Amino acid sequence: MPDPHQPGDPMPDPGRPSRTFVTRLTAALALIALTSLAVMLPVPYVTLRPGPAFDTLGEFEGQPMFTFGSDVTTYPTSGNLDFTTVRVASANAKVSLVEAVEAYLDDDVAVVPRSLVYPEGATAESSREQSAAQLDGSKDSSRVAALRAAGFDVPGTPQVADVSPDGAAAGKLQPGDLIRAVDAQDVTTSEETVEAVGAGEPGDTISVEVNRDGAVRTIEVTTRADEVDPTIPRLGISVGTQYDFPIEIENNVGDTIGGPSAGTMFALAIYDRLTPGSLTGGLKVAGTGEISADGVVGSIGGIQQKIAGAAAEDATVFLVPAPNCAEALEGDTKGLTLVETSTLDDAISSLEKLADDPDARVPTCS
Structure with a gap:
């Protein structure tokens, strides 16, 4: 029988991979390594998640959220006026591609460009300082707005x-x-x-x-x-x-909370304590909104996460700054009544109507 392998022809070695196989294997391993590296590398995004809600008519870290001077007449309240928060990845946090994708697929979590939350060069410390300064401004403006709404002169x-x-x-x-x-x-x-x-x-x-x-x-x-x-x-x-404040009001929210967005709920709580009757009528109300000294409610970030946080605390009414209504309706409203709010007077009027009749017609996001 003739030998198919003539002298000089190389004999195939069944124990050695072909050059083509080695090339393809090397390429596949490199692709896997690069993909793994890409998955683990941080991406220029941060996540926004629902945070806890705090009742401005209740306590904060073991003490009343608001205390008043001994000569100030205050009135009993009922229900809740919760301010809502958002958990934001810190300025130093590194969000991987996998984490960003997982967050994107969660309806209650937002993934936004890092530059929208933290300016170039921002550190965790500088962000905390800015947030604390915003909270201090919110405390002052909410006191002024509430006092003026309650009939006090605040020069x-x-x-x-x-x-x-x-x-x-x-x-x-x-x-x-x-x-x-x-x-x-x-x-x-x-x-x-x-x-x-x-x-x-x-x-x-x-x-x-x-x-x-x-x-x-x-x-x-x-x-x-x-x-x-x-x-x-x-x-x-x-x-x-x-x-020049006519009466003594102390806001006891500590430095664990920051930013200006609790201002509207601060103002409503102060107003409720300084005026007869319950502003909520016993309803569990939550909300958000920056507020100016003249009572104008401004827009905030993370509206959908705040709605989710309010729903988790069983709120039934949520006060939404008017500029945020469209964004609020893009997400899951969780069955809450979204009350559109442009001014502190708007919020007071709507809550008074809902306190008398939970089905009352008030301005809503639509």
Whole structure:
């Protein structure tokens, strides 16, 4: 029988893989390794998850959320006025591709670009500081709005909040200065102050009358052109407001909570305690919304996660800032009545109607 393998022909080695097989195996292993690495590498996103809800009519970390001066008349309340929260991945957290996909598939969790939550270069510490500052501002504005809604007079004085180190007023005005007048024109709000400064031209020298440590003084400052719009004069300061509160109210929410979005619920709780009758009528109400001193309710982030958190606490009514209504309706409303809220007066009016009749017609997200 003829030998099919002539002298000089290589004999196949059944124990050695072919070159093609080795090449394909190497490529497959490399693909697996690269895929595994891609799955484990962090992606530029953060997750937003439903957080706990806290009753502003109840306690926070073992003490009443609000305490009032001994000479302040308060009234009993009922039901709940919960402020809702969102658990946000920290600035230092690394979200993997697998975690991002799992979160995306959960209806109650949002996956958003990291840059929308944390500015470039933000650290966990700087984020906490900003969040704490926002909470402090929310505490003040909610007290002012609630007191004014309850019939109290709460006067305010424009105050220098910050001075740019390279601005026109550097070395002249100081944080804490109470602004009384600009170019002999009395000012009583931060808005009036900005308008008075903007009435001139860049390069004008204006006089700013301030109260510093109890002493009144007039300071001359030469304005500079705004960096974006050179026709606008600037002092290089930010202006806030110092309020003269007629009664003592202490907000005992600690530093474990941050941000401005509890403001509306803070204000409603204060108003409820200072006025006769129960604002909720015993209903379990939750909500959210930043609030200004004049009672305007502003938009917030994480509305769908806050609705989910409220539903988990068995709330039946949820107060939604008007600008967030469309976003709220894009998700699962969990069977809650979503009350559209533009101002503190809106919220009070709607809750009073629902307290009398849970089926009453009130403005809702639709």
